[in-house]
Amino acid sequence: MKHVGRRAVWSLPEVTAAISRRFGDIPPVWVEAEVQNLRPAGGQVYFTLAGGDAMDASMNRIVYDRLEAKPGEGTLVQAYGRVEFWRQRSQVRMRVERLELAGEGLLRAQVEALRRLLTSEGLLAPARKRPLPVLPARIGLVTSGQGAAREDFLRALWSRFPAADVLLVDVPVQGEAAPAAVVRAVRHLDLHPEIEVIVVARGGGSLEDLMAFNSEAVCLAIAAARTPVVSAVGHERDVTLCDEVADVRVSTPTAAAAAVVPDAAALDRHLAQAGDRLSRQLAQARRVASERLAARAGALGQALRSRGVRAADRVDATHRRLAPALARLARGAPPRVEALGTALARAARARSVDAGRRLERADSLLALLSPDRTVARGYAIVRDAGSDRVIGAAASARPGQKLSIQMRDDRLPVEVRR
Amino acid sequence: MSGGGEEVRPTFEGALAALDEVVRRLESGDVGLEEAVALFEEGQRHLAVCRERLAAAERRIEELTADELPRDPGAPPEAQPPF
Numbered sequence: 344m345k346h347v348g349r350r351a352v353w354s355l356p357e358v359t360a361a362i363s364r365r366f367g368d369i370p371p372v373w374v375e376a377e378v379q380n381l382r383p384a385g386g387q388v389y390f391t392l393a394g395g396d397a398m399d400a401s402m403n404r405i406v407y408d409r410l411e412a413k414p415g416e417g418t419l420v421q422a423y424g425r426v427e428f429w430r431q432r433s434q435v436r437m438r439v440e441r442l443e444l445a446g447e448g449l450l451r452a453q454v455e456a457l458r459r460l461l462t463s464e465g466l467l468a469p470a471r472k473r474p475l476p477v478l479p480a481r482i483g484l485v486t487s488g489q490g491a492a493r494e495d496f497l498r499a500l501w502s503r504f505p506a507a508d509v510l511l512v513d514v515p516v517q518g519e520a521a522p523a524a525v526v527r528a529v530r531h532l533d534l535h536p537e538i539e540v541i542v543v544a545r546g547g548g549s550l551e552d553l554m555a556f557n558s559e560a561v562c563l564a565i566a567a568a569r570t571p572v573v574s575a576v577g578h579e580r581d582v583t584l585c586d587e588v589a590d591v592r593v594s595t596p597t598a599a600a601a602a603v604v605p606d607a608a609a610l611d612r613h614l615a616q617a618g619d620r621l622s623r624q625l626a627q628a629r630r631v632a633s634e635r636l637a638a639r640a641g642a643l644g645q646a647l648r649s650r651g652v653r654a655a656d657r658v659d660a661t662h663r664r665l666a667p668a669l670a671r672l673a674r675g676a677p678p679r680v681e682a683l684g685t686a687l688a689r690a691a692r693a694r695s696v697d698a699g700r701r702l703e704r705a706d707s708l709l710a711l712l713s714p715d716r717t718v719a720r721g722y723a724i725v726r727d728a729g730s731d732r733v734i735g736a737a738a739s740a741r742p743g744q745k746l747s748i749q750m751r752d753d754r755l756p757v758e759v760r761r
Numbered sequence: 762m763s764g765g766g767e768e769v770r771p772t773f774e775g776a777l778a779a780l781d782e783v784v785r786r787l788e789s790g791d792v793g794l795e796e797a798v799a800l801f802e803e804g805q806r807h808l809a810v811c812r813e814r815l816a817a818a819e820r821r822i823e824e825l826t827a828d829e830l831p832r833d834p835g836a837p838p839e840a841q842p843p844f
Contacts, residue, residue, distance in 0.1 A: 628797030
């Protein structure tokens with residue numbers, strides 16, 4: 344400092360040194376703010392901490408590079424360090440020593456760390472995924488008793504397969520109590536002998552809301568379950584670890600219903616068609632066999648006849664040529680020809696009888712399936728009187744339509760009145 | 762082939778798969794009458810199993826809350842699974 348007249352004049356370093364000393368009195372602090380304008384330069388990484396106001400910050404590059412979870416542009420962090428005054432440029436800057444993700448970034452980092460753990464244990468491997476039963480005896484459902492997920496799932500389930508049997512465990516699906524409750528529900532259902540598939544369902548939500556389904560306890564319980572698990576947690580875009588560890592992942596409770604039960608109507612159709620195809624093929628096999636039998640019977644007769652004729656011709660010829668010398672021998676030949684013919688005929692008959700029996704068996708099986716049998720048991724068949732087409736549903740009969748009801752003894756003409 | 766070998770309480774999917782297989786074999790066209798009859802009867806058995814399972818299904822719902830669950834009966838403490 345110098346005096347010029349009555350004025351005290353300070354050099355700039357004297358001023359900045361004084362300010363710098365003041366900053367030295369401020370203890371290191373934790374600050375929560377967003378990271379912006381992140382840029383490495385030399386041995387440092389520079390960025391701005393922003394949140395209401397803004398402050399420049401820097402961190403040692405080696406320390407920064409070792410961070411387990413690095414912030415991106417706009418990431419919420421908690422930074423620990425000392426606020427310093429940089430005398431050369433009179434800038435205020437936070438020298439950050441520790442940097443941790445906060446808020447959603449922190450949750451994401453936790454999810455990533457657990458995903459790495461589950462992956463290293465092989466619990467996310469596709470080979471672990473088990474197929475679901477086609478028709479589960481009973482379905483275990485883990486969801487909130489009040490949630491829309493419950494309604495959506497049950498509505499879709501029963502419309503697809505009306506006879507589905509459900510054991511629902513009502514659990515909190517977010518908040519502190521959620522993970523433990525979900526774990527207990529999964530374990531309980533897994534030990535239940537009738538439960539053949541477990542569905543874990545929850546609607547969409549923020550990452551924080553979904554964290555129960557990213558918890559280690561829930562993931563391990565699902566991985567350890569012997570019963571296949573379907574996960575329908577969150578929406579399409581939010582994939583939870585629960586989804587990844589489950590045997591089947593679907594994006595909505597409605598899709599979960601489609602995954603766990605067959606379409607009852609389609610299944611009925613399939614079975615009816617299979618039955619029809621069995622009968623048709625049996626009838627076809629019967630037809631082919633009877634045609635073959637007829638053909639064979641004809642061929643056999645022909646063969647038999649020609650053989651007999653040839654033998655007789657030969658005898659005749661021999662007889663003529665060697666008439667005098669073999670007259671006596673030739674007299675014995677016709678009975679031998681006859682004996683040969685009888686044996687052939689017997690064999691052919693035995694084969695025909697055998698094939699005939701098989702035909703009869705097929706016929707009796709086919710008869711069991713015929714509509715006449717059904718009618719004989721006291722049922723009736725309704726047909727359109729004109730086309731004779733079978734009317735299977737009341738809805739397909741028009742008012743005034745003339746019908747014919749086939750009963751045990753006769754057909755009864757009737758008219759639709761509505 | 763996947764025959765009617767499953768004597769003890771065949772599963773629904775087992776019966777369904779076996780039924781489809783029988784239909785496929787019958788429709789392959791190279792079966793004689795004797796085999797056709799045998800396959801037909803086998804198919805009818807599988808069909809009966811499927812129908813019986815479907816008929817046994819019943820619409821039901823039972824609801825428990827997490828608090829009502831029985832405590833794990835002597836289950837080992839929490840973190841027993843793989844690691």
